Amino acid sequence: MLAPQYRPIIAHHLGRGLAGFGTPEPMNLEEWAAEHFYLSAESSYVEQAWSAWPFQRAILACISNDAIREVDLQKSARVGYTKMILAAVGYFAHHRRRNQALWQPADDDRDEFVKTELEPMLRDVAVMREIFPAFLARHKDNTLQAKKFLGSMLHLRGGKAAKNYRRISVDVAYLDELDAFDSDVEKEGDPVTLAAKRTEGATFPKLVCGSTPKLKGLSLIERRVELAEKRFRYHIACPECDTFHPITWGGKEEAHGFKWTNGDPETVRHLCPHCGALIQQADYLRVWEQGRYQSDDGTTISHDGVFRNVKGKVIRPPRHVAFVGVWTAYSPAVDWADIVREFLAANEKAQTGDMSKLKAFVNTTRGEAWEQEVERTDVDEIKQRAEPYALRWVPLGGLLLLAGVDTQDNRLEVVVWAYGRGCEKWVVDHQVFFGNPAQDKVWDDLTEYLFDTPFTHESGATLYIEGAAIDSRGHNTHAVYAYAAKYARRKVFAVAGRPGREKHIKDGVAKVDIDWRGRVKRNGVQLWHVGTNHAKDLIYNRLHIPRPGPGYMHFSHELSDEFFRQMAGEQRTTKMTARGEESKWSATRKRVEAWDCTVYAVWLETHLDLARKAAKYWDQMEQRLMSQPTGSSARTATPSVVAAPATPRPPARRTAIASDDWSSRL
Template identity: 40%
Template sequence: IWRDSQGTPTRPPKTLGVQVWAAYSPQRSWASIVKEFEEAVSALEKGDPGPMQLFVNETLGETWEVKGERSDEHALQARAEAFPLCQVPVGGLVLTAGVDVQRNRWEIAVWAWARGLESWPVDHHIIEGNPASEEDWQQVTTYLQRRYPQAYHAGSLGLSGISIDSSDQTQAVYNWVRKNQHQLPCLRAVKGRGEEGVPVLGPASIQDINWNGQKWPQGVKLWNVGVDTAKDLLLGQLAIPTPGPGYVHFSQDLPREWFEQLTAEQRILAKLNGRDTYRWVKRRPRNEVLDCRNYALHSAMSIGLHHHSDRKWQQIEAAVQPVNADLFSAPLPARTPAPAISVAPQPSPPRTEEPQDRGYARRRSPAPTFTRAW
């Protein structure tokens, strides 16, 4: 008699799935299984998880997952706060952008920073286009010149620094940086390096530019970004429980995909050249949000935010977010710790500039309109 999950008699199923591992097969000996496992362990210690994944999936008949150090995307989204995107939140004092360049699009992330590198995501915008076309680059230039209204303040902030990845469309990025480095603030071409010990603000080198049949010897400076070091720092920052230096804030307007991309990699222990070392490996194929965060952090450090003294931060606070900007500005609200669980969205503060939709947009136009769709 076949029964369903409630114990009620039911018709026999048409198909039946059974989990059976390789030891049941008369073609496999215990010795061969042990040998396969030992070889998989040896490869995993050298940083190659492929043989172990094959052993777990095919020999044990189980689901493979590398377990390492990482942040949980669900827990991060649960602590999100009720502040809107495309607006500088209370506490955010300086804006920097990280730009990731793909073959068919640009992804632009804007982060707000305060003392101790406390941070808030302000914007994540996707512009579709071809980096090989100089005309398509114009919409990127225009978007990076926009200003963001400030919460509880009649003013607005523009970007103080921009770091753009050149790993994919190298010469196109070099040429664009050459043309706009005197127009956009602290614009830097960067290249991520995952080697151990490379600082976030790594060394720079002079590069030649070859574009559309023209050559500019020593035409651009390329900065190295220690992306693994940046990820190590972010892993620690995401574990900080209360707002203050190093804390990372999140908006309730950010979609689940954003949090999944931010936590798309995990830190695992592996052997490299005979010694133990930590490596960052992908858990998901999409990680552009994490890459953009690394580049925005590089930009923040390139303008010295991590070295600012208390006096310097006080000067920035007085200029950017004074307690009472004028007779018509509302006083800044007291900052409270972020909620430990998700809360219902609160109405957004009134805006002083044209309203913006929230979320992601994938469009060729640089118009700063946003939708909730990914």
């Protein structure tokens, strides 16, 4: 006879053991999340129970619909996708007891996701403790690579290694931020195919892919969306005409989308494409519950995941569904005025040739792939911009001289740019020093040129070169290192192009001096990596700025035809690499030294952070320049500006600065 005090304990453990054989009440993902899901403090602005936004509900319903095998989501940031994935993981582990695998682009991404998103969810969603015995325990069932639940397993992998797609069999596979994956994983195939293979044989296989798109034509999520049987956008009913339409960015000349007046973000409204009504964000939030997903052929999805044709008849769900146009404007957590402010700031940078902020806006705020026609620069187009000023003569706007140096087996080539406000710049010299870079003579010539060559400014003062970036690739690497180390205090830098998947023009630094013991020297020379694709994109964009002003590039009429041919000697091309298709700049002719020198000068400009210098900085430079007494030969502590007698030169051609009003959209 069992003692009474042991009966509750036995009943508890018996119930826990038999729980895996129980059949839960049918519930879809949205219903499960409404009852159980919770926003953790580590990964949310507000810690609280979760309530799905209207545009999230149909997506959740499709993820949990066994008739749908593939769900794709092309999205922007800040639309709650990570929370939807977390809710799905909890749902399939707790309610469906299905094996799952989730891939992040790299192992580091996986680790961060587990620590900041998954583990707080497992801690704060109370029902997960029922099926996760190893919660908060150091146990083989609770690692960064795997979480073992009662009746199922969750595998967590990085996406770069082919081995991470092997030896697992799952029912549900997730690929998070798909566009950040390699398009060909170690030459074994694309990540979607490799992940989908892991679900073969499952009774109800499910593949979920979501991502913010990146580059048009190379976007993996865009390719997935194109393969879907149907593509859906979230539509709202216009408060004025009751006609359904999606919220869109539109465009300056488009009869729909966001519009504002006089450059004021607070005036932003959304223009209905049907009746022309202008609605505020508050109007949208009053009707968003009545919204629905709709495809081009009129098929709709209700919030509970029911599909209907254009006549309103319930139909069978497609096997492969894609959601597109899910962008920041749908989120109640983001003010429409802030979206406009972000665009205006990005567009202002774009007018100087720096497209990075605008690209980020298109990718992460609008949820669209960046599309830019990058063609070969036309030689004649650049030559037509040549202006009647002499070389070694600095026009009035130039205040700082920077040099880019390219190394060849028999020469050094130097291009000197004069920088002014907003990184407007002028080519003020192009020199070739012949000689073997393995010998001292050519370096002595370069030293004399860089540190002792005077450049006459239009004001009558004299400028000297402030800094130089020297290419270290090729057969003269150690000679460049030695030279950069010797003149490091005079702002001479050893640089090397890194044209792969660089993240920035200033793409990192490494110490390269090693002593006889194989140890890095503490004060050894530094090698700076140049993100050449980004630098060349910036140059290309600046070459297409139509009029003088921030970012504009000026050329002297004294430059040779060969110089202009070199400046047009590369183009953007798409090539197949070991990591899949990549878009990069490639030479179309043998000699492109002027172009490369300009790349190194742009790196130096970025290193010195000239684009962010306030007006006060340029005012001080200009004041110091103008205040130097004529005829003085003394150098200042900053060798940018030295006064000298003016030499008669042709004046720089000055054109009035004008810009289009991009902010007026009504």
